[in-house]
Every structure is written in structure tokens, then in C-alpha cells.
Amino acid sequence: MKMKTIARLMSCLAMGLAAGQAGAAGFQLLEQNASGIGNAYAGSAAVAENASTIYFNPAGMTQLQAREASAGIALVRPTFKFSDRGSSTGVLAGTGTGNDAGSWAFIPNGYLSWGLTKDVYVGVGFGAPFGLVTEYDSPWLGGAQALKFDIKTYNINPSVAWRVNDMVSLGAGLNYQRMEAEYTRLATVTSAALSATRATLDAGDNSWGWNVGALFTVSPTTKVGVSYRSKIKHELTGSLAVSGPAAGASPALSTGSAKADVELPDTFILSVVQRLDNKWEMLGDISWTGWSSIPKVDIVRTAGALSGATVQTLDTHFRDTWRYAVGANYRYTEAIKLKFGVAYDQTPVPDAQHRLVSLPDNNRTWFSTGAQVKFDKSSVLDVGVAYLHVPESKIDNNQAALGRGYVKGAYDARVWILGAQYSVAF
Numbered sequence: 001m002k003m004k005t006i007a008r009l010m011s012c013l014a015m016g017l018a019a020g021q022a023g024a025a026g027f028q029l030l031e032q033n034a035s036g037i038g039n040a041y042a043g044s045a046a047v048a049e050n051a052s053t054i055y056f057n058p059a060g061m062t063q064l065q066a067r068e069a070s071a072g073i074a075l076v077r078p079t080f081k082f083s084d085r086g087s088s089t090g091v092l093a094g095t096g097t098g099n100d101a102g103s104w105a106f107i108p109n110g111y112l113s114w115g116l117t118k119d120v121y122v123g124v125g126f127g128a129p130f131g132l133v134t135e136y137d138s139p140w141l142g143g144a145q146a147l148k149f150d151i152k153t154y155n156i157n158p159s160v161a162w163r164v165n166d167m168v169s170l171g172a173g174l175n176y177q178r179m180e181a182e183y184t185r186l187a188t189v190t191s192a193a194l195s196a197t198r199a200t201l202d203a204g205d206n207s208w209g210w211n212v213g214a215l216f217t218v219s220p221t222t223k224v225g226v227s228y229r230s231k232i233k234h235e236l237t238g239s240l241a242v243s244g245p246a247a248g249a250s251p252a253l254s255t256g257s258a259k260a261d262v263e264l265p266d267t268f269i270l271s272v273v274q275r276l277d278n279k280w281e282m283l284g285d286i287s288w289t290g291w292s293s294i295p296k297v298d299i300v301r302t303a304g305a306l307s308g309a310t311v312q313t314l315d316t317h318f319r320d321t322w323r324y325a326v327g328a329n330y331r332y333t334e335a336i337k338l339k340f341g342v343a344y345d346q347t348p349v350p351d352a353q354h355r356l357v358s359l360p361d362n363n364r365t366w367f368s369t370g371a372q373v374k375f376d377k378s379s380v381l382d383v384g385v386a387y388l389h390v391p392e393s394k395i396d397n398n399q400a401a402l403g404r405g406y407v408k409g410a411y412d413a414r415v416w417i418l419g420a421q422y423s424v425a426f
Helices: 002-019 058-063
Strands: 067-084 105-115 120-127 131-135 148-163 168-186 198-219 222-229 232-243 256-264 267-275 280-289 297-301 310-314 321-331 336-345 364-376 379-389 393-398 406-425
Touching (some): 058 168, 058 198, 105 131, 198 256, 336 379
Antiparallel strands (some): 067 406, 105 120, 120 148, 131 148, 148 168, 168 198, 198 222, 198 232, 222 267, 232 256, 256 297, 267 280, 280 321, 297 310, 321 336, 336 364, 393 406
């Protein structure tokens, strides 16, 4: 019966990945399990409470039962509502604010861990570690900068863990990652009558990365975890399609092949879990993300009269970021654990001048809660909910000299996250 349950979970996961709806607001997706939502992902590299530790710290597999599987889903609802405060769109003049650029998205995950011996474990994980979807309704005054931006990643993460002794465990993994990007904007034209012409970049790439981790059992009540995930460079290739009244009017408005290189950032996590007594447990997390690996993104034509020319540059000027999280667990009964967490999460966007309409992001504060229910010794259900408070995000992005208008205003933003994770030993 348990093997059938695992098969059904993995089947649902595969369908979720195939559906390609793994996007959510914010470029990095922490929602690689739902069991961590209730703690705002505090203690992520040390808690090792189910097979999803494969992503956050593969060394944690040594804390699991001989064979475990875990699958879950996070539902994410970002809101990005723009208020105009002096924008000027030039020949692509418009007055619309695009309504809400956010929408519901789901992020599936699945993991399988297997103990080969009492000290050596292997496992594999499936997830979507980076993603972004922003899409504006018409009319939208910033359409020359972006109408839609959709980034998806699918990550397969085979891993191994070794218990060195009772205090130290080590882990490592490889990451086979697929990245897909779709970017649509109004094309730059010289007549407002032709402003409906659109340019769409549709590109993808497969690449490899790696991750390592260590887990230290300092005492029966204290665990410390550290983990690192490498950068992954994607050389996205595909097409730049132009559609509408001005399509084909010039080499710059012609459909053809194109490319864009993106180096997704590396990450480092330091976590601690401290049991205070039979009821209370505290968790902490400090993490770093090397977003400066993406100072800009050049879109380059690879065929036709403009082959080799950079037709657009997304000036991200991303900075490295830090995230701080604290959490607590309260064992209400032997079967029910209550979870709480808060976190402060920096944005990679440095200022209003470099805030993109495709990523109207800002620093976020997480407020989270959740519960864990143990049905028996081998099956557990986690549920969680988080509200992300985002302060007013000002934008002052002037691309008028490039024919893409001047967007000036502010975003009213927030994010809700709901999730559930089912874990089973067999």
C-alpha cells in the first residue's frame, strides 16, 4: 500500500513539472518543500525532518529512516499593483496601469531517500529552485519594457550522504537543471499606430551544477547544518519572434534566432536547531545568495542581418543578498507539532532606477505558521501558510532614450504562500 502511495505521489509530481507552472514572484524559490513554510524556512539546513533535506542539506539524509519519500506543493499568490507617478512612454504612449501583474502559481517538489547501509544514503530530488512570472493586462504604460516575463527551472538532484561518526555527516549532489525563459514586450517603433507590434524571446537551456553540505550533531539537543549550492550557467538559445503591424519592416523587427546568457547564483546556508525541552524547539537560519552573478542580461541575435548584435540589455545590476530567519516548534501532543517563523529577506534589486517592471521586487518580511501531524511512525503531513509583507516598491526606470519609455511610480505588493507536504517511510 505504501509503495502504491509513493508511486501516486511521484506521478503527480511529474505531471506538475510537465505542466511548467513552477513560476512565482521573486526569482529564487525557497519553496522546495512545504514542511518548511511554517517556520519561514528557519533551520532549513539542520532540521532534516523528511527527505526534502536532499535539497537544503544532503547530509541530513543520515537522520532519516532507511527508506523515505516526500512530496508536496506550494501555492503562491503574489500581488503587484502599479501606481503611476509621472511616467512618460513617448511614441508608445499609454495610460493603463496593467492591473495586477501577479497571479496564482504552484511549485511542486518530490524526494526519495534510501539507506544503502546504516551510514551511507543515496537520494534524488525534483523541484523548481528559481522562477518568475509577471504579466500585465492591456492597457499598460510600461509595455515597451515588458508585457510578460516568465522564467521556469526544473531541477533533478541525485545525492549521497555519509555518516562519518555520531557527530558528523557529509553530503553532496549533482544538479541537472532545465531553464526556460519567455519575455514579451511592445516593439520599439516610430509610429504610435504600430505600437501593437510585439517582440517575444522564447529560449531554453540544460546545464549542470553541484551542491555539498555537512551536518553536526553538537549534542543530543543541538544540530548545526551548513550547505552550499553552486552557480549554474545557462546559455539560453531560441527565437526572437516579432508579430504585429510592423513585423518584418526592418532587420530589427524581423523574426530570427537569438540567445541570452544567465548565470544563476550560488547560495550558502548556516542553520541551527536547538531543542529546549520536551515541548519547545528553536530554529535559526542565515543564508547568502550571490545575485551579483547577474549584473545584466544581453539578448543577442544569432542569425540574419543583425547576427551578433545585442538587441536589448536588461540592466539588472543585482547585488548579493542575505536572509535571516528564526522559528519555533511546539509539540502540542505526541502526534501534533505547531510551527512558527519570521524572516527578513533582502531583494537583489539595488534601487528604484534599476527596478524592472518584469521584477518589481523589494525586501520582504515573512510571517509564517503551520502544523505537522503524525498519523503513525511512518507517515507525516505538514501544512503551512506564510504572508510576506513587502513595503512600497518605487520604480524610476528611464529607458526613453532607447525607445522603451520612462516608468515612474510605485508598486503595492504582497505575497501569500500555502503549502502541504506528505512524507512516508517504507
